[in-house]
Amino acid sequence: MSKVFVFAEHKNGALKRGAMELLQAAQKSGNTVVAMAVGTGADKAAGEMAHHGAQEVHVVKDASLDAYNPEIYAAAVSMVLEKVQPQVLLASATSTARDLFPRIAARMKTGIASDCTELTISGDNVTAKKPVYSGKAFAAVAFENSPLKIVLMRANQLPVAAADASKTANVVEHTLAKPDLKTIIKEVVKGTSEKLDLTEANIIVSGGRGLKEASNFKLLNDLADVLGATVGASRAVVDAGWVSHGMQVGQTGKTVAPTLYIAVGVSGAIQHLAGMSGSKVIVAINNDPGAPIFQKATYGIVGDLFDVVPKLTEEFRKALKH
Ligand SMILES: Cc1cc2nc3c(=O)[nH]c(=O)nc-3n(C[C@H](O)[C@H](O)[C@H](O)COP(=O)(O)OP(=O)(O)OC[C@H]3O[C@@H](n4cnc5c(N)ncnc54)[C@H](O)[C@@H]3O)c2cc1C
Structure with a gap:
């Protein structure tokens, strides 16, 4: 059976809707669902990931992952991917994922489809649709010679089933060996709005x-x-x-x-x-x-x-x- 790996974003341990959508899609494919969360609160999110269908959850709690730094994130995700060896990787097309996963794809010499609005998974066969020319047309994307297929999906495109609190997952915690950084994040200035970010808003x-x-x-x-x-x-x-x-x-x-x-x-x-x-x-x-x-x-x-x-x-x- 193939493994579908979901990179699940969360906010202080609360899973984002996009992650729930992807877990549901992964579960629907009938494959083994493996998920990953990083940063403070990742262990809290692990329970929710299980309730939404993850059978195995990988957690890297390191606080250096609280603010997005592409080098540290790439190190953490690559470390887990090497252990899990999935055939399909799904993530929401957030600004973090759009920056991170082309880097991962290049490292792993694999294909990536970004900003997709439709997704079909059959075994380890993946097809996706994405808008092109400012939404005037759609491109159908398939993968060739790509042992890992990475798809970044826009949020709010897929259904979310209610969480099932009886479901549990095997949770694996990892320690991050920090890479030699070329850049560091000195400060993150948060917006003042309490409202949901536009990309997540319903x-x-x-x-x-x-x-x-x-x-x-x-x-x-x-x-x-x-x-x-x-x-x-x-x-x-x-x-x-x-x-x-x-x-x-x-x-x-x-x-x-x-x-x-x-x-x-x-x-x-x-x-x-x-x-x-x-x-x-x-x-x-x-x-x-x-x-x-x-x-x-x-x-x-x-x-x-x-x-x-x-x-x-x-x-x-x-x-x-x-
Ligand atoms: C390279 C490039 C990238 C761009 N990227 C973006 C982008 O990301 N996002 C974006 O939005 N634009 C973008 N633009 C700009 C885009 O082309 C338009 O200029 C812009 O979207 C127009 O904004 P608007 O609709 O608010 O203003 P307008 O085009 O001026 O429209 C105002 C509307 O308000 C209506 N109106 C006026 N008074 C009233 C009233 N009292 N009641 C009801 N209706 C009223 C008018 O009928 C009109 O339709 C980009 C342009 C370029 C060249």
């Missing part, structure tokens, strides 16, 4: 130049608070200095795939669509019926956002009894 309310000025983002913050959503933005408003770059969705910003994406006063330029067209339901609010965003939207509201957004917030507040 609901996103995104604002564009139609908001007219920075202070009007309050309208979106109010709506987001009621919905439990994260606020995103177009590049136009990031470039204008209204919001930080961490909020930018699109080709040169973040790629998101929430269940619900509400685009407010966003025209829907191809570079913006490149980052959000994988959303399951797209609602566009725009006063121009010819705005390109309506071509992608599941539901469109043609109207003045300054009328529509407060009304939506009010109605959701009533419906959700906040």
Whole structure:
């Protein structure tokens, strides 16, 4: 039987949704599911990984893995991969994984498919689909002459089953022999937002130049608070200095795939669509019926956002009894 290895990201021991999706996909393939977590809290995450289907969990708790350093991460992951020898490796297409796994692929002389939205595993045969040309087309990816197949999947693309607390896993703890580092992380400055990062958010309310000025983002913050959503933005408003770059969705910003994406006063330029067209339901609010965003939207509201957004917030507040 083949081994599917899941690199599971967590936050202080709480497994990220993307990791749960991959564990479920690995389990569905009928192969042996082996998973790995690193950093402080990795041992706590191990239990959750078992509940989501991991049969064997590898943990490297070393605190030097708390902040992402590609050299230390590559050393830790390579060490475990050499022991486990899996045929398939799955990770979420986070900024960490997009940086780390090409390095691992090069070390192991193996193939990698990044930023995928569909995944099929049959034995150790893997195919994946990924958007290309800013989402205008999809490429089907298969592997050749690749004993290990690495696939990085966008989050929110696969289902997650409820955790089964009766499931347990064999947990193996490793000690990390630190490599001679060429770079060190001196400080990590955390964002102030308590909200979920855009790439993990299930609901996103995104604002564009139609908001007219920075202070009007309050309208979106109010709506987001009621919905439990994260606020995103177009590049136009990031470039204008209204919001930080961490909020930018699109080709040169973040790629998101929430269940619900509400685009407010966003025209829907191809570079913006490149980052959000994988959303399951797209609602566009725009006063121009010819705005390109309506071509992608599941539901469109043609109207003045300054009328529509407060009304939506009010109605959701009533419906959700906040
Ligand atoms: C190389 C490159 C990379 C890029 N990367 C990105 C990227 O990552 N992300 C990104 O977003 N863009 C990116 N862009 C920029 C992109 O081309 C657009 O310029 C940008 O997305 C436009 O932002 P916007 O929709 O907020 O503004 P606009 O295009 O100005 O649209 C504003 C919209 O608001 C509507 N509106 C105005 N008033 C109201 C109102 N009262 N009520 C309702 N609607 C209203 C208007 O009808 C209009 O459709 C990139 C461009 C290039 C060249």
